[in-house]
Amino acid sequence: MKALIFDFDWVIHDTFEFHRNKIEEYFEIDFSKQDLKDLSNWSIFSNTNGKMENADWDWYTNYIYSEYSVLEIDKKIKNTILELSKNYSLHIISSGWTRNVTEYLKNNQIHHAFGDILCYEFHKSKIAKFEHIFSKHKLNSNECLFVTDTLWDILEANEVWVKTIAVDFGYHDKELLETWKPHKIISNFPELFNILK
Ligand SMILES: [Mg+2]
Numbered sequence: 001m002k003a004l005i006f007d008f009d010w011v012i013h014d015t016f017e018f019h020r021n022k023i024e025e026y027f028e029i030d031f032s033k034q035d036l037k038d039l040s041n042w043s044i045f046s047n048t049n050g051k052m053e054n055a056d057w058d059w060y061t062n063y064i065y066s067e068y069s070v071l072e073i074d075k076k077i078k079n080t081i082l083e084l085s086k087n088y089s090l091h092i093i094s095s096g097w098t099r100n101v102t103e104y105l106k107n108n109q110i111h112h113a114f115g116d117i118l119c120y121e122f123h124k125s126k127i128a129k130f131e132h133i134f135s136k137h138k139l140n141s142n143e144c145l146f147v148t149d150t151l152w153d154i155l156e157a158n159e160v161w162v163k164t165i166a167v168d169f170g171y172h173d174k175e176l177l178e179t180w181k182p183h184k185i186i187s188n189f190p191e192l193f194n195i196l197k
Pocket residue numbers: 007008009010011148149150170171
């Protein structure tokens with residue numbers, strides 16, 4: 001294994017309650033846990049429950065920037081990332097916004113641990129982001145592991161033959177994640193060390 005590729009939201013940082021609160025605040029609506037879960041089975045941008053049909057996510061992302069970028073990373077996650085960065089090249093592919101994710105990483109002093117940070121502006125598809133990382137860093141899919149919390153990410157990783165480690169503390173629960181057969185499901189970051197042994 002040469003490279004570890006991480007999703008950001010709900011993996012490196014549990015932003016569930018943060019987003020739920022901010023969506024309520026910014027769009028001035030009641031937005032329950034279930035509403036956020038129901039937003040879509042496939043992508044947060046496809047709005048299948050109808051509640052966020054005309055949401056302007058670009059303005060939303062600007063609105064959350066100042067608070068999002070200063071969220072404090074969990075110590076165990078930070079230490080695991082720093083330790084892993086000594087032996088593997090680490091990258092992020094996220095559907096979040098570059099400025100928000102980058103500033104978060106800088107404020108938490110882990111920005112230097114990552115090579116590529118490919119977000120929403122780079123491409124909407126994670127497949128395109130995987131392919132960029134493969135060609136830029138001369139990697140085969142079997143030299144990479146992908147860490148994520150969602151079904152749709154597992155599906156995209158499967159398309160490019162990258163094995164997925166799913167985390168069961170994110171957006172989709174364990175039973176759902178199992179349907180797309182990730183390589184492993186973990187409940188905390190340090191478990192990555194065992195998988196990589
Ligand atoms: Mg995620």
